[in-house]
Amino acid sequence: MECQIKNICCIGAGYVGGPTMAVIAQKCPHIQVNVVDINRERIRNWNEKDLERLPIYEPGLKKIIEECRGENLHFSNEVEKNIETADMIFISVNTPTKKKGIGAGQASDLKWIEASARKIAEYANGKTIVVEKSTLPVKTAEVIKNILEFSNVDQTKYKTQSKSFTVLSNPEFLSEGTAIKDLENPDRVLIGGDNEESIKALVNIYLNWVDETKILTTDLWSSELSKLTANAFLAQRISSINSISALCESTGADINDVATAIGADKRIGSHFLQSGPGFGGSCFKKDILNLIYICNHYGLNHVSSYWIQVLEINNWQKKRISNIVVNKLFGTISGKKIAVLGFAFKANTNDTRESAAIDICKDLIEEGANLNIYDPKVSLSQIENDLFTLKTNNQINYPIESTVTICKLIIEAIKDSDAIIVLTEWEEFKHLNWEEISSLMRKPSWLFDTRSICDLKKAKSYGINVWRVGMDNEKN
Template structure:
């Protein structure tokens, strides 16, 4: 099939490349000429394992190209995916839909044949219905709006697109062409359906709520174990063993029960806040009031690590030399949006410390956000004469470290494990002062 994908950020570029990998003729569209030029050369403007080979293979095969031209995109296909960002509004919890509106307002008047716009972005419930009204008011032909939420994990985005856990499609059942929309999507994902990926056909509101509900649940699970870790710290209990014990319960499971610095990135924090904002607009804010505490618990972990760093250097960070290993919000990503690691590094610097950060992939992005921090090109350089070392992103390079690796370079043998990812007994045997979150 001939498809377009509007937006070539993390979601859009991945979706465009993977739709071409499924054999479709795909045009990716973006208003940023720099992004379009990079992608056209087979270079992703962000780090995502496995994506560049898929991108280059399909560019070479002629199944994929990128453009800034909306008229070209409108003429290319009748099925248009919407993958632009929905960031948090400045000074508010609500999602900013200006990029979504811009695509629909620009695309709809250019359509010359009956078409469908399929949303991938995470949006407040009710957005798809409103976009349908908006698109049909601007178009001279019949336009349908459907919603097909993404469930991508950074670091696993290609796998999650080509072999997802499930496919969800929301359609407006009151529209005469609702069945046609579903048929188009089934044809797009024919290979996935043949592989028996579950396909759920829903109304628009349910499809919108599935993604934000999934993120809210995961955020709640992470904050739950971090709340328990606070109790563990007060009692001397071990949250890692406790989580293992909980994980054997099939009703609970072990995934996302890792206590530590908490969640960040471009999805979970802003999505749960937008969920709270939209629920308030609908008069159902009481139903998700618990998410405010979920958010509070998560943010409290960051200040906890700053306090731990201060204690590790004698009570005051003023003049201390602090090494921070990790800047991305998670491993296998260069994403520093709302990164707990980078946030902690910045707060420690504001307390007067000299902070040196090293991350295998996220240094360039970090420098753009926090240019005043020092940045290193290796673990050894970051830890040179450090008074305390903080491990804040669980990259394999860091979890493989042992005391013997850092003994020659640090000034004080003190390490804070912000992700509970190190073998603490090994570090203590090596003569280090080890501190984790929720662990004795």
């Protein structure tokens, strides 16, 4: 008998859980979708009448929330209640890198995964399909299965039905900034499992809008490893092109021309060949560290060394850019004002996790610069939280408040600055008024374009010195 899914519960209302469940609710109006989280402020923001205050910014998300919220899409802190009524439960909680203990600095911390599994074991009723949505180490499904099957739960209060669980892996392959488009028209949907009935139930949900040819089914372990590997390969491409950007600057080649030429090769393709300040986001670094840990665990030290280099190039690129700014400004930026345009790790998201901007700003602060930071979507409190950790970690020895100003307008950030550094590829930074900007800056003024999006010729025509990643800046 085919399993009919009527109620879905998603544990975790973050960057994956919120948008994913919103799209499922929109495409499956016959299914009630409940997104739960213990974070009360996050849930309050998801329920805000003012849709501009949603906790996540993604193009297209606001429209779906407006359409489905209160109909078949609900956000609450009622974790136990919604687990009890769910036919299918998605686990979409955070899996940060461990900070201490075995595997510290590399292995994923699975405490929230385990906590979710124990909640499900205690409160679920009847047959329940549990779906891994978080990015997880290989064999995590085994841990979840053991908890669900062997948790010491008092069964006496469940008089009318017994419990049974199946576990599936359904990793997300979203790119922040295009997450809704990725969900609505995915390259592939990957489902790993060993129970045909449960797999079919999840496949049927996606068939409401995804072509069957895009739905791939595998075993659990292949599905879990595919997610880690996909992120590692994407990060590798970014580190590779960034390493060549430095070579271009030294040899007179242009990284944009090189990327276009190699991207035209159908065996390589053009995606993720844009040189920049380094990759960020919640997944790339974390997943590569996890991959390194797994490789070392199985004695594959040469493999782990390979992936370590991807991270080292990424860190080197950020430090290299910071050093270039200092060197171009006569070897010192102490007391100088620098306008930082962009703080999110990429455009069209308000996510700052592992953003290259954080490390570059840290370097500039440590050199004594005064920073004016502007980002169109990242909140004042988020920037403060990301930068104030510098002070709490004792990485600087003077008050950060006197060195950083968060600005609401681009012009406010640029006024009286010695230099502008573009760190996020927001569309509005492509169309800056260089005539006006040049009149507001202190001379000699500099533009550091780490995203290759600014009109350098126009900036130069108004007397601004320019530097762009991956270009012979002495020649141009």
